[in-house]
Amino acid sequence: DAGVIQSPRHEVTEMGQEVTLRCKPISGHDYLFWYRQTMMRGLELLIYFNNNVPIDDSGMPEDRFSAKMPNASFSTLKIQPSEPRDSAVYFCASRTGRTDTQYFGPGTRLTVL
Amino acid sequence: SQKIEQNSEALNIQEGKTATLTCNYTNYSPAYLQWYRQDPGRGPVFLLLIRENEKEKRKERLKVTFDTTLKQSLFHITASQPADSATYLCALDGQNFVFGPGTRLSVLP
Numbered sequence: 001d002a003g004v005i006q007s008p009r010h011e012v013t014e015m016g017q018e019v020t021l022r023c024k025p026i027s028g029h030d031y032l033f034w035y036r037q038t039m040m041r042g043l044e045l046l047i048y049f050n051n052n053v054p055i056d057d058s059g060m061p062e063d064r065f066s067a068k069m070p071n072a073s074f075s076t077l078k079i080q081p082s083e084p085r086d087s088a089v090y091f092c093a094s095r096t097g098r099t100d101t102q103y104f105g106p107g108t109r110l111t112v113l
Numbered sequence: 114s115q116k117i118e119q120n121s122e123a124l125n126i127q128e129g130k131t132a133t134l135t136c137n138y139t140n141y142s143p144a145y146l147q148w149y150r151q152d153p154g155r156g157p158v159f160l161l162l163i164r165e166n167e168k169e170k171r172k173e174r175l176k177v178t179f180d181t182t183l184k185q186s187l188f189h190i191t192a193s194q195p196a197d198s199a200t201y202l203c204a205l206d207g208q209n210f211v212f213g214p215g216t217r218l219s220v221l222p
Contacts (some may be wrong), residue, residue: 033210035212042212042213042214042215043212043215044212045210045211048210091156093156101147101159101162102159102210103159104156104157105156107154107156
């Protein structure tokens with residue numbers, strides 16, 4: 001298996017622009033997680049899905065952030081409009097079962113100017 | 114509120130020694146605890162999982178203990194090598210899945 005795939009790997013955009021991050025989980029995994037990592041706040045859980053349904057989005061910082069999972073093999077995290085404080089590395093992870101290992105993607109490094 | 118602390122931001126040790134990293138938590142009752150390794154520019158990679166009813170878990174040179182009374186986990190790397198240099202994160206799962214801030218370990222040759 002190719003593992004969790006994220007695109008793009010790097011994104012540089014200007015404040016106010018819409019940003020869409022993409023994730024393909026490992027085939028057969030029924031949980032998908034979106035995280036954000038910064039030096040100041042560490043690794044934060046933003047939202048997670050089970051069987052394509054959002055279960056907990058309490059970590060989503062504000063309404064500018066939205067996430068979707070239209071099918072078992074694809075998820076997006078959208079920021080609209082983006083702000084400089086959104087600059088971070090965004091990770092997607094997937095796993096199967098309630099207590100199994102999470103497999104992380106390589107991350108998307110987002111820079112908002 | 115729930116809080117997870119890892120003993121230090123950075124830890125330097127000499128090659129061959131045992132590295133011990135600490136994860137403490139408060140206001141939390143995790144069903145299990147995990148340790149991950151993260152290298153620069155990469156996502157975290159799972160190392161070990163220990164459940165609340167287990168005291169100790171081992172995997173090759175790695176050992177994890179879990180004391181639910183002290184609300185603490187210790188992560189040991191024996192016979193450390195420069196290749197063990199990385200950031201190590203603990204993660205707790207109870208009501209939510211939460212990562213600690215990480216400890217950056219440097220093993221000096």
